[in-house]
Amino acid sequence: MTAIKSQLSHPYHYPDEFGHFGPYGGRFVAETLMAPIDELTTAYAQCITDPAFIAEFDDELRNYVGRPSPLYYAKRWSERLGGAKIYLKREDLNHTGAHKINNTVGQALLARRMGKKRVIAETGAGQHGVATATVAARYGMECVVYMGEEDIHRQAMNVFRMKLLGATVVPVTAGSKTLKDALNEAMRDWVTNVDSTFYIIGTVAGPHPYPAMVRDFQAIIGREARDQVLAQEGRLPDALVACVGGGSNAIGLFYPFIEDTSVQLYGVEAAGLGIATGQHAATLCAGKSGVLHGNRTYLIEDQDGQIIPTHSISAGLDYPGVGPEHAWLKDTGRANYVAISDDEALAAFHDLTRTEGIIPALESSHALAYATKLAPTMRKNQLLVVNLSGRGDKDIHTVAEREGITL
Amino acid sequence: MSRINTRFTELGKTGRKALIPYVTAGDPDPQLTVPLLHALVEAGANILEIGVPFSDPMAEGPVIQRAMERALAQKVTLSQVLTMVRTFRQKDMTTPIVLMGYLNPIEVMGYPEFATAASQAGVDGVLIVDMPPEEATALLSETHKYQLDMIFLVSPTTTDHRIQRIAAACGGFVYYVSLKGITGAANLDTELVQRRVRHIKSMVSLPVGVGFGIADAASAQAVSQVADAVVVGSALVKQIEANQHDAVAMTQAVTRLIKGMRTAMDTPMAASRVAGV
Numbered sequence: 174m175t176a177i178k179s180q181l182s183h184p185y186h187y188p189d190e191f192g193h194f195g196p197y198g199g200r201f202v203a204e205t206l207m208a209p210i211d212e213l214t215t216a217y218a219q220c221i222t223d224p225a226f227i228a229e230f231d232d233e234l235r236n237y238v239g240r241p242s243p244l245y246y247a248k249r250w251s252e253r254l255g256g257a258k259i260y261l262k263r264e265d266l267n268h269t270g271a272h273k274i275n276n277t278v279g280q281a282l283l284a285r286r287m288g289k290k291r292v293i294a295e296t297g298a299g300q301h302g303v304a305t306a307t308v309a310a311r312y313g314m315e316c317v318v319y320m321g322e323e324d325i326h327r328q329a330m331n332v333f334r335m336k337l338l339g340a341t342v343v344p345v346t347a348g349s350k351t352l353k354d355a356l357n358e359a360m361r362d363w364v365t366n367v368d369s370t371f372y373i374i375g376t377v378a379g380p381h382p383y384p385a386m387v388r389d390f391q392a393i394i395g396r397e398a399r400d401q402v403l404a405q406e407g408r409l410p411d412a413l414v415a416c417v418g419g420g421s422n423a424i425g426l427f428y429p430f431i432e433d434t435s436v437q438l439y440g441v442e443a444a445g446l447g448i449a450t451g452q453h454a455a456t457l458c459a460g461k462s463g464v465l466h467g468n469r470t471y472l473i474e475d476q477d478g479q480i481i482p483t484h485s486i487s488a489g490l491d492y493p494g495v496g497p498e499h500a501w502l503k504d505t506g507r508a509n510y511v512a513i514s515d516d517e518a519l520a521a522f523h524d525l526t527r528t529e530g531i532i533p534a535l536e537s538s539h540a541l542a543y544a545t546k547l548a549p550t551m552r553k554n555q556l557l558v559v560n561l562s563g564r565g566d567k568d569i570h571t572v573a574e575r576e577g578i579t580l
Numbered sequence: 581m582s583r584i585n586t587r588f589t590e591l592g593k594t595g596r597k598a599l600i601p602y603v604t605a606g607d608p609d610p611q612l613t614v615p616l617l618h619a620l621v622e623a624g625a626n627i628l629e630i631g632v633p634f635s636d637p638m639a640e641g642p643v644i645q646r647a648m649e650r651a652l653a654q655k656v657t658l659s660q661v662l663t664m665v666r667t668f669r670q671k672d673m674t675t676p677i678v679l680m681g682y683l684n685p686i687e688v689m690g691y692p693e694f695a696t697a698a699s700q701a702g703v704d705g706v707l708i709v710d711m712p713p714e715e716a717t718a719l720l721s722e723t724h725k726y727q728l729d730m731i732f733l734v735s736p737t738t739t740d741h742r743i744q745r746i747a748a749a750c751g752g753f754v755y756y757v758s759l760k761g762i763t764g765a766a767n768l769d770t771e772l773v774q775r776r777v778r779h780i781k782s783m784v785s786l787p788v789g790v791g792f793g794i795a796d797a798a799s800a801q802a803v804s805q806v807a808d809a810v811v812v813g814s815a816l817v818k819q820i821e822a823n824q825h826d827a828v829a830m831t832q833a834v835t836r837l838i839k840g841m842r843t844a845m846d847t848p849m850a851a852s853r854v855a856g857v
């Protein structure tokens with residue numbers, strides 16, 4: 174964890190003290206939340222430089238989450254694609270099956286330090302909800318998870334997992350009944366229970382300090398990957414690929430490589446049924462700037478500034494916003510953002526499962542699908558790292574249903 | 581002097597407090613909004629607060645969320661809200677109008693475009709729930725050009741340091757959010773509110789209005805003992821919702837509520853209750 178410190182004092186100095194990444198980010202919240210956000214900012218700044226906190230976080234990541242996660246050379250898959258050597262960063266092997274737990278462990282430890290006994294979260298696919306319910310059980314905290322009614326139907330298994338872990342799952346019936354509405358409802362809970370409650374946001378969105386804080390907790394992914402690729406190959410990779418919903422697994426992988434300008438960064442969004450159909454969640458590829466959920470960023474919105482419902486086969490990418498740092502990395506050209514359709518992601522899902530014996534999450538399958546396009550354009554001695562952000566067990570019902578199979 | 585300042589000065593001369601009803605523009609029907617605004621003034625409103633519908637109203641309780649959904653179902657846009665204000669101004673040139681909403685529709689319209697259009701339509705104040713003064717510099721420089729008052733919120737969690745900073749950016753009046761929570765919450769402690777408002781008034785020279793959770797004549801009366809203005813939102817929108825299919829009944833219901841509050845606010849409180857304050 175000492176690396177977090179050195180990352181924070183790096184010359185890449187975003188965000189500024191007000192949480193701005195260029196024009197993006199910031200704190201666009203109701204006045205009642207300004208005091209708790211200030212309190213959080215101060216507490217976070219103290220923890221991140223406190224060796225005891227860092228040691229505790231490190232220890233939890235090693236012994237509870239199961240880190241470091243392997244950087245796995247997907248030899249058969251690389252050879253089939255006939256281009257770059259592809260490495261998979263195996264976040265699917267973490268406890269609870271995705272990268273989300275890195276962040277919930279960090280925030281729950283912070284909540285405990287701040288004396289908060291109740292944590293709340295929003296969830297789409299249920300992965301962040303499960304990761305929050307898990308750490309709440311681990312640290313003995315009350316846990317309430319807000320989830321869109323639509324998503325509760327799509328992700329019944331994760332709802333049950335959260336309940337087993339002792340969390341209360343509150344269905345959200347407002348608006349489009351999906352992730353964005355769950356986030357609204359969690360904000361309403363927070364503003365009502367500011368004294369007792371810590372809001373564990375699941376991605377690099379929300380008001381400052383969340384985008385920076387969640388990035389810092391997820392940056393363990395990129396720090397490990399950087400060390401591992403140097404150990405295994407003796408050089409930096411040529412490109413990194415990660416899916417982007419809110420963007421936490423992607424920034425977690427990218428951030429420790431940001432100043433290695435030889436490393437190309439690719440964030441992969443959900444093109445759903447195709448960007449031209451309007452049924453997608455490709456915020457950076459097809460959206461424009463606006464303000465939602467506490468920060469300025471790219472949004473999927475209409476010409477009057479109303480947020481438009483999104484579509485993706487993967488609930489975890491089905492979000493009309495994106496972390497403000499990604500908006501800035503796009504505008505500055507440091508990272509490239511591309512989009513992959515439902516069908517392309519499904520094809521990659523099957524492809525990896527059959528070739529490598531790894532069932533990927535549908536979210537991660539978007540990154541894999543882009544790798545199948547990118548790798549063949551690269552030379553055989555080039556290195557490509559794909560973030561396998563989660564495992565696909567949660568998605569087998571969705572895949573079966575798409576293929577007309579009843580389980 | 582802005583219409584808002586003028587109104588507070590006039591009221592101050594007779595020792596009366598401002599009653600500020602909130603309605604969401606276009607709820608339940610865009611055709612009904614302007615007549616409803618006139619009816620509110622008729623019933624005793626001194627300033628009008630008009631909600632601009634937004635798809636993700638994070639600070640709103642269920643009542644105003646549903647009002648925004650009704651308005652959005654009829655595709656009410658920020659431009660149309662400004663048209664409603666312009667229409668209202670054809671018959672009423674004196675009642676101040678405050679727009680209340682979320683930042684994104686204004687971002688998308690553009691700050692200079694919004695400030696020009698709002699001032700031309702006859703808007704006097706703008707209150708953006710999700711924009712604290714720290715993020716408001718660019719918009720303030722536009723609204724200043726047109727003498728639009730930017731109204732900011734102060735909440736139970738706001739520190740004294742921030743109260744001063746907010747007051748410095750604020751025009752028209754300071755809006756005290758009377759409770760930790762969302763609009764329409766039912767847990768208002770009027771004594772606590774009175775203490776906080778006295779404290780805020782000791783620090784700022786602008787009038788102080790109080791909103792969130794004022795549901796009836798009694799709470800309006802209690803709060804108006806110390807505040808300069810009382811905002812009533814969800815309680816009013818509830819009446820609109822209950823009568824959404826009958827415009828006549830709706831006008832009667834909102835008139836009854838506002839008149840009741842007006843009367844209570846203009847009646848001195850019983851000595852025993854004031855003593856408890």
Ligand SMILES: Cc1ncc(COP(=O)(O)O)c(C=O)c1O
Pocket residue numbers: 271272273297298299300301375376377416417418419420421422423488489490534536537562563564
């Ligand atoms: C496995 C997995 N990958 C990716 C995501 C997308 O989130 P983010 O873009 O924040 O990494 C999710 C969200 O639920 C997820 O479960």
